[in-house]
Amino acid sequence: MREGLDRELNRITEETIRMISLVREMVEKSSKALAEQDPRLAQEVIAQDDQVDQMELQIEAEVITLMARQALVASDLRFTFTIIKALTDLERAGDYAAHVAEDVLLLAKEPPLKNYITLPDMGRRLAGMLDLIAKAIAERDLEAAKEVFRRDDEIDGLYEEVSRELLTYMMEDPRTITKALTLGRVARSYERLGDHLENISERIIYWLTGKMEKKPEDVY
Numbered sequence: 001m002r003e004g005l006d007r008e009l010n011r012i013t014e015e016t017i018r019m020i021s022l023v024r025e026m027v028e029k030s031s032k033a034l035a036e037q038d039p040r041l042a043q044e045v046i047a048q049d050d051q052v053d054q055m056e057l058q059i060e061a062e063v064i065t066l067m068a069r070q071a072l073v074a075s076d077l078r079f080t081f082t083i084i085k086a087l088t089d090l091e092r093a094g095d096y097a098a099h100v101a102e103d104v105l106l107l108a109k110e111p112p113l114k115n116y117i118t119l120p121d122m123g124r125r126l127a128g129m130l131d132l133i134a135k136a137i138a139e140r141d142l143e144a145a146k147e148v149f150r151r152d153d154e155i156d157g158l159y160e161e162v163s164r165e166l167l168t169y170m171m172e173d174p175r176t177i178t179k180a181l182t183l184g185r186v187a188r189s190y191e192r193l194g195d196h197l198e199n200i201s202e203r204i205i206y207w208l209t210g211k212m213e214k215k216p217e218d219v220y
Helices: 002-036 039-069 074-107 118-139 142-172 174-209
Strands: none
Touching (some): 002 074, 002 118, 142 174
């Protein structure tokens, strides 16, 4: 009986990792689309958002069915609740990658405000965080989950850096305001995406340790 349960849990794990990989691809493409001002890549990201939504519903249904059919022990329950919570955050992460792509379509219509370096770097770092989340789930790697915390701090720092730079552009030349505000939305989308990845890492830590761990600034 346990063997059958383990097979089902492994299948859910594999499907969740495939969903993580798809969101990672979206984030990486959005970053490249921004750096290269490539509308084609941006359109691909937007189209993939529907796939992420479908995967969320499919995996969630499988988890609920499993919970209804099986008598799960505490660690299995923590895992299934972790997956359900992670699915929601992954879906939102995909939405934010699509929002970036939508803004790339707007930005690509005119010459760039500057060479986009920091914003694509945020995207690449977020892709690396998704790699860590996949590793944490696949290998039950507690340290990989904790590393996501540190990297989210880096994303927050880059967001603040970009925000200050864009404010300087707008103050020095009001003609840049519209474009700078669009770039600000991109930065905000990446910052929020990082927050959702941090949420996932918190749930993974809870699954593996039975304790909910938060960064100090998240404790009130």
